[in-house]
Amino acid sequence: MSKTAGIIVIGNEILSGKTRDENSLYLVRELRGLGVDVRRLSVIPDELDCISPEVRHFSKSFDYVFTTGGVGPTHDDLTMDGIALAFGRKILRNPELESILRHYYSPDLVEGNLRMADVPESARLVGGKGMWFPVIAVENVFIFPGVPEILRRKFERIKEMFREEPFHLREIFLRADEGQIAGVLNGVLAHFPALALGSYPYFDNPDYSIKLTLESKDGSYVDNAHAMLLKELSKLSLTPVKA
Amino acid sequence: MSKTAGIIVIGNEILSGKTRDENSLYLVRELRGLGVDVRRLSVIPDELDCISPEVRHFSKSFDYVFTTGGVGPTHDDLTMDGIALAFGRKILRNPELESILRHYYSPDLVEGNLRMADVPESARLVGGKGMWFPVIAVENVFIFPGVPEILRRKFERIKEMFREEPFHLREIFLRADEGQIAGVLNGVLAHFPALALGSYPYFDNPDYSIKLTLESKDGSYVDNAHAMLLKELSKLSLTPVKA
Numbered sequence: 008m009s010k011t012a013g014i015i016v017i018g019n020e021i022l023s024g025k026t027r028d029e030n031s032l033y034l035v036r037e038l039r040g041l042g043v044d045v046r047r048l049s050v051i052p053d054e055l056d057c058i059s060p061e062v063r064h065f066s067k068s069f070d071y072v073f074t075t076g077g078v079g080p081t082h083d084d085l086t087m088d089g090i091a092l093a094f095g096r097k098i099l100r101n102p103e104l105e106s107i108l109r110h111y112y113s114p115d116l117v118e119g120n121l122r123m124a125d126v127p128e129s130a131r132l133v134g135g136k137g138m139w140f141p142v143i144a145v146e147n148v149f150i151f152p153g154v155p156e157i158l159r160r161k162f163e164r165i166k167e168m169f170r171e172e173p174f175h176l177r178e179i180f181l182r183a184d185e186g187q188i189a190g191v192l193n194g195v196l197a198h199f200p201a202l203a204l205g206s207y208p209y210f211d212n213p214d215y216s217i218k219l220t221l222e223s224k225d226g227s228y229v230d231n232a233h234a235m236l237l238k239e240l241s242k243l244s245l246t247p248v249k250a
Numbered sequence: 251m252s253k254t255a256g257i258i259v260i261g262n263e264i265l266s267g268k269t270r271d272e273n274s275l276y277l278v279r280e281l282r283g284l285g286v287d288v289r290r291l292s293v294i295p296d297e298l299d300c301i302s303p304e305v306r307h308f309s310k311s312f313d314y315v316f317t318t319g320g321v322g323p324t325h326d327d328l329t330m331d332g333i334a335l336a337f338g339r340k341i342l343r344n345p346e347l348e349s350i351l352r353h354y355y356s357p358d359l360v361e362g363n364l365r366m367a368d369v370p371e372s373a374r375l376v377g378g379k380g381m382w383f384p385v386i387a388v389e390n391v392f393i394f395p396g397v398p399e400i401l402r403r404k405f406e407r408i409k410e411m412f413r414e415e416p417f418h419l420r421e422i423f424l425r426a427d428e429g430q431i432a433g434v435l436n437g438v439l440a441h442f443p444a445l446a447l448g449s450y451p452y453f454d455n456p457d458y459s460i461k462l463t464l465e466s467k468d469g470s471y472v473d474n475a476h477a478m479l480l481k482e483l484s485k486l487s488l489t490p491v492k493a
Binding site for chain 2: 020026028046049050079118157174184187203209
């Protein structure tokens with residue numbers, strides 16, 4: 008079984024369409040490449056009573072949880088409070104983070120700057136070496152900022168800790184109608200019930216009108232399903248454009 | 251109070267990073283422009299026991315629910331079944347949809363094509379006039395396909411039914427640090443508790459490092475908060491780059 012993950016994007020700016028969420032596509036692709044199965048993505052407002060139950064629910068449901076956004080010194084940065092509440096922990100000022108911030112902002116430091124050192128009790132600082140500011144983690148929840156450049160830099164630093172067996176993917180491209188091949192797909196799934204089989208229609212593509220994706224962590228399982236699928240399609244006189 | 255909405259994106263291809271979700275950004279921006287407050291966005295797998303509870307939960311929580319993806323004739327198209335299950339309804343073949351499909355696919359119709367006429371009992375067909383295939387709605391849930399071009403064409407047809415009072419937005423761009431202005435933002439919110447006030451840092455922009463957004467459905471409320479905020483910022487010797 009793959010490790011599973013959930014992503015929680017925290018930010019009114021995404022839900023009101025002011026900002027395009029670039030982070031979830033990045034995380035989803037990175038995690039997939041690492042062999043992690045992302046099971047759910049949620050975009051929620053900057054509100055404690057939205058953040059806290061969602062974090063609790065995700066933390067119980069998945070091996071890893073990644074949050075983006077809502078970390079910073081202003082009133083709408085409620086991610087730390089929401090996560091603390093989710094796990095029944097206090098918010099405490101972390102001395103290591105405080106020292107980083109004092110050094111960075113010196114001599115213009117104002118009290119507001121130190122709010123970024125206030126994190127849930129027993130939070131862990133992950134991947135600190137060589138990073139300006141480490142990733143903060145609580146239980147299985149990894150907390151990232153919303154600014155895409157910073158999120159990427161941080162994720163790059165720690166991503167190897169999530170790596171496991173890769174997924175094996177094969178694709179088939181067809182000129183056909185989905186209704187025409189639905190029975191064939193069901194037939195293949197009856198033989199390969201553990202196959203992740205996707206069928207996607209394309210309406211504006213000159214070369215093909217269906218993309219089929221076959222996936223599993225077991226490479227030979229995918230190859231065998233792929234071979235059976237090609238054979239069944241040939242019985243309908245369907246030859247892939249690419250396979 | 252604004253009408254609220256939730257968006258459910260159904261599709262393994264999004265969660266595995268194979269396809270970029272273009273639909274939620276489109277819907278979020280359209281709905282915001284119509285005056286509707288999108289409160290939550292969820293991306294979930296093509297699985298009945300994920301779709302059904304999410305639809306039930308969203309339907310109870312928001313005025314409108316929009317689903318995208320998972321409609322079509324193949325095994326991974328489970329949105330209709332999930333919505334039927336959410337509301338305890340049967341799936342029935344809709345005669346009007348069946349007739350549209352028979353006409354469209356004639357003379358090459360196969361049974362698989364007709365699966366798109368199988369919808370939850372008492373589903374409504376919305377905005378049918380002039381559309382090849384209408385939007386299907388069950389209770390407050392509006393069901394859209396995942397193909398972006400088709401989703402947009404369909405939403406355009408029915409969007410005016412969701413229009414209400416617009417949001418009023420003002421923005422302020424500053425060269426400053428968020429920690430420095432956190433106190434001022436709290437002060438403004440104490441006077442304007444109903445203001446939707448966002449503060450967003452930018453690290454790579456040559457012109458400004460913070461964008462503030464002020465929003466409400468009451469235009470003069472936003473204007474008054476905006477005036478107070480500018481006055482308080484000027485006390486810190488902060489002059490907006492743009493306001």
